[in-house]
Amino acid sequence: MRILIVDDEALVRRSLRRLCENYGHEVREAEDGLKGLDLWREYNPELVFVDVLMPGLTGPNLLKEIGAERKAKVILMSAYSGEYDFKKAQALGADLFLPKPFDDIFAIWKLVEGLVNGR
Amino acid sequence: MQETALNINSISLLWIPDSSKALHFGRYFNELENDLGISIKSINQIEKIDAELQRHSIQCVIWSLESHIDSTLTYMRRLKKKFPLVTQIAVLSGSADLQIESLINDSLAFKILSQEDSYQYVRASILDALAQFNQQVERRKLLDQVRDQNRHLEETRANLEKSVYERTKSEQDSKSEIEAKVLRMRELVRFVKDLAVAVTAEELVFLLRKEIRRFHQVREPCLSLITNAKKAVHFYFRGSHFKQKAAIQSWIDGVRIRINDPEDSLYLANEFGRPFGKVIAFPILLGKQQSETSKVSAILFFEHALSDGETEEFLNFVSERLQSLSLALDRILLEQELRNSSHLWAHTFDGIRDPVAILDLEYNLLRANRQFAEASGSHKCHKLFAEREVPCVGCPLPQALQSGKPEVGQVQRGDRVFEVHSYPIYFAREDRVTTVVNHYLDVTVAHDLQSRMVQNEKMVALGHLAGHIAHELNNPLTGVRALAQLCLNELSPQSQIYQDLKEVEAASQRCQSIIQNLLQFTSGGDKKLRVSLKEVISSTLPFLKTALGDHDVEIDFSPGQDWIEVEPHLLQQVVFNILNNACQAMPSRGQIHIKSGVEGKQIYFSVKDSGIGIAAKNIERVFEPFFTTKKEGEGTGLGLSMSRQIVRSFGGDILVKSAEGQGTEFKVYLPMGPEQ
Numbered sequence: 141m142r143i144l145i146v147d148d149e150a151l152v153r154r155s156l157r158r159l160c161e162n163y164g165h166e167v168r169e170a171e172d173g174l175k176g177l178d179l180w181r182e183y184n185p186e187l188v189f190v191d192v193l194m195p196g197l198t199g200p201n202l203l204k205e206i207g208a209e210r211k212a213k214v215i216l217m218s219a220y221s222g223e224y225d226f227k228k229a230q231a232l233g234a235d236l237f238l239p240k241p242f243d244d245i246f247a248i249w250k251l252v253e254g255l256v257n258g259r
Numbered sequence: 260m261q262e263t264a265l266n267i268n269s270i271s272l273l274w275i276p277d278s279s280k281a282l283h284f285g286r287y288f289n290e291l292e293n294d295l296g297i298s299i300k301s302i303n304q305i306e307k308i309d310a311e312l313q314r315h316s317i318q319c320v321i322w323s324l325e326s327h328i329d330s331t332l333t334y335m336r337r338l339k340k341k342f343p344l345v346t347q348i349a350v351l352s353g354s355a356d357l358q359i360e361s362l363i364n365d366s367l368a369f370k371i372l373s374q375e376d377s378y379q380y381v382r383a384s385i386l387d388a389l390a391q392f393n394q395q396v397e398r399r400k401l402l403d404q405v406r407d408q409n410r411h412l413e414e415t416r417a418n419l420e421k422s423v424y425e426r427t428k429s430e431q432d433s434k435s436e437i438e439a440k441v442l443r444m445r446e447l448v449r450f451v452k453d454l455a456v457a458v459t460a461e462e463l464v465f466l467l468r469k470e471i472r473r474f475h476q477v478r479e480p481c482l483s484l485i486t487n488a489k490k491a492v493h494f495y496f497r498g499s500h501f502k503q504k505a506a507i508q509s510w511i512d513g514v515r516i517r518i519n520d521p522e523d524s525l526y527l528a529n530e531f532g533r534p535f536g537k538v539i540a541f542p543i544l545l546g547k548q549q550s551e552t553s554k555v556s557a558i559l560f561f562e563h564a565l566s567d568g569e570t571e572e573f574l575n576f577v578s579e580r581l582q583s584l585s586l587a588l589d590r591i592l593l594e595q596e597l598r599n600s601s602h603l604w605a606h607t608f609d610g611i612r613d614p615v616a617i618l619d620l621e622y623n624l625l626r627a628n629r630q631f632a633e634a635s636g637s638h639k640c641h642k643l644f645a646e647r648e649v650p651c652v653g654c655p656l657p658q659a660l661q662s663g664k665p666e667v668g669q670v671q672r673g674d675r676v677f678e679v680h681s682y683p684i685y686f687a688r689e690d691r692v693t694t695v696v697n698h699y700l701d702v703t704v705a706h707d708l709q710s711r712m713v714q715n716e717k718m719v720a721l722g723h724l725a726g727h728i729a730h731e732l733n734n735p736l737t738g739v740r741a742l743a744q745l746c747l748n749e750l751s752p753q754s755q756i757y758q759d760l761k762e763v764e765a766a767s768q769r770c771q772s773i774i775q776n777l778l779q780f781t782s783g784g785d786k787k788l789r790v791s792l793k794e795v796i797s798s799t800l801p802f803l804k805t806a807l808g809d810h811d812v813e814i815d816f817s818p819g820q821d822w823i824e825v826e827p828h829l830l831q832q833v834v835f836n837i838l839n840n841a842c843q844a845m846p847s848r849g850q851i852h853i854k855s856g857v858e859g860k861q862i863y864f865s866v867k868d869s870g871i872g873i874a875a876k877n878i879e880r881v882f883e884p885f886f887t888t889k890k891e892g893e894g895t896g897l898g899l900s901m902s903r904q905i906v907r908s909f910g911g912d913i914l915v916k917s918a919e920g921q922g923t924e925f926k927v928y929l930p931m932g933p934e935q
Contacts, residue, residue: 151738158745193730219733241737241771245744 144185146176173197192218274301278325318392454587806842817856822932836898844870867924873917
């Protein structure tokens with residue numbers, strides 16, 4: 141599966157890449173929203189991890205931009221657990237909402253698998 | 260022998276012989292007549308003597324004492340009596356010795372002759388007799404002159420006496436006139452002196468009525484005073500009571516003294532509801548004009564029954580005193596007005612709710628209103644108001660003095676905070692400020708509210724900041740934790756790196772908790788939530804891990820429910836503050852005992868430390884805002900005061916028990932929250 145990670149924090153990207161590559165997937169990274177938008181269009185991933193607060197284009201705006209073009213599943217992440225929640229994420233067009241920080245990275249993967257496999 | 264000028268035409272001598280024998284004596288007469296130039300007449304009848312004496316100016320009478328001696332003597336005596344000036348000669352014959360005695364004794368005869376005497380002797384004797392007569396006449400004349408002169412003198416003396424008496428009398432009259440004037444002057448002076456000490460209209464009218472008491476025909480005076488535009492007041496005595504009465508209508512105008520004007524009588528009759536007799540009215544012009552329409556500000560009315568003459572005297576009497584009355588009345592009215600203003604000012608001054616004080620350069624109290632603290636002894640503001648020996652920190656007085664403009668400062672007294680406004684006052688004569696009015700506004704509530712607001716705002720801002728910080732921290736933290744977990748997955752548990760990574764992962768987890776707590780701690784909103792006290796305390800402990808780490812911490816939560824209804828983050832602040840203080844009170848390793856439990860209807864928690872304790876004199880002040888025993892920069896002193904306010908706002912309270920060197924215990928009580 142082609143996976144795109146859009147987050148401004150290097151360690152987040154690195155750890156997610158590690159996780160995804162562990163399970164044999166292909167990973168591309170973008171460090172801000174604009175680059176992410178370009179890469180999304182170019183790479184056409186099947187799964188995208190999007191952070192909410194980023195310089196340039198924020199997560200929600202990125203989703204708005206990509207609009208109908210996207211064919212991937214979207215996982216929205218946020219360190220601001222108060223302001224965003226599942227409902228809001230869905231309204232923005234995301235399929236899953238992950239509050240940061242992650243308690244257990246492997247548990248997260250289970251969620252991701254579930255999403256991707258349509259469960 | 261003297262020769263005297265004789266009147267030849269008149270008979271000078273009278274010869275009264277009483278017997279023929281006696282006639283013998285007459286032999287000399289012719290010769291004598293020629294010799295002396297005199298005329299001698301002889302009469303036979305003794306009774307005719309009077310006629311002769313009256314008809315002629317007889318100078319001498321010669322008697323013969325021959326027979327009928329007694330009757331002759333009688334006639335002689337009679338003659339002496341009747342015509343004392345006429346000289347009498349007696350011619351005796353031998354047999355008349357006894358009678359000689361008589362003649363000599365009575366000195367009837369000037370000379371005694373005998374029939375037998377010689378011519379020369381007779382002649383000489385007669386001359387003597389005539390001379391004697393003349394002498395007597397002269398003497399008589401002299402006497403008469405003297406008598407006249409005496410009378411004249413007497414008259415003059417009498418006249419003099421009279422004129423002296425009259426002058427004396429007129430002097431006395433003018434003296435008594437002067438005395439009367441002096442007396443009148445003295446009376447006037449006394450009256451004016453008495454007026455000078457009168458302070459009320461009552462006293463003035465009283466003095467006046469005493470003064471006119473001598474005029475029995477004048478009744479009680481009435482003083483009518485105009486108070487403003489149209490209103491007037493009558494002042495008068497009825498018996499010994501002083502009365503004051505508002506006028507029904509304003510009186511007749513006119514600056515002249517009115518005597519027996521029926522209009523006045525009618526006016527007074529209307530005012531007092533009884534008929535009035537003759538009235539004399541004296542208008543008084545006061546310095547301060549009471550009305551725009553009239554120059555007259557007061558009138559003195561006298562009802563009287565004086566006669567015309569008495570009236571004049573009365574008029575003079577009162578006119579003399581009118582000016583001093585007017586001055587005294589002026590003064591009384593002015594003093595009353597001043598007193599009223601003074602009262603008004605004093606009332607206003609004392610009526611101001613806030614303390615106000617008038618001070619000089621050196622904080623000495625010149626005047627203060629009732630709200631200002633009253634302490635005996637010192638006159639310094641800072642001593643009286645705030646019980647300080649030196650000026651309060653933040654007092655704006657010195658700036659106001661320097662800048663000459665109102666200045667504001669904040670001063671603390673006990674647990675109250677005051678906003679002090681210093682207004683410099685300029686007096687006309689000075690060119691620099693030496694006096695200041697201080698207005699003390701108790702802004703403790705506002706101040707505390709503001710502190711709370713600021714604190715709240717800080718918290719809100721912190722909340723926002725915390726949010727950002729949290730986000731910033733959460734990102735790398737996510738990475739750290741996730742990566743650690745991933746790496747751990749690939750490592751064998753026996754390896755060294757595995758253990759290290761495990762520690763790393765645990766540490767990052769701790770970081771996550773702290774951040775979560777922080778977010779909770781700083782989240783805004785006034786919502787009271789039902790929380791567990793134990794949880795609140797427990798969630799605060801991690802924040803103080805470092806500080807608490809130095810000491811032995813014993814936590815003693817009582818089992819069972821301890822629900823309270825509070826704003827959790829605020830209570831966390833309180834717990835944090837108390838614990839922080841406890842830590843700071845112990846410079847070296849000590850003990851902190853945290854306990855919680857239930858007491859009656861309240862839930863409590865207590866923090867006891869084994870630190871330096873609080874001095875008895877400071878225990879009361881420990882909750883004062885800004886009170887701190889820490890050095891400058893090491894704490895604002897807001898913590899405990901805010902903490903107590905927060906706890907009180909939840910319906911609880913904080914108590915403190917401490918002794919110097921024996922540690923401190925803070926106990927926080929909170930009402931039990933609802934079961935559900």
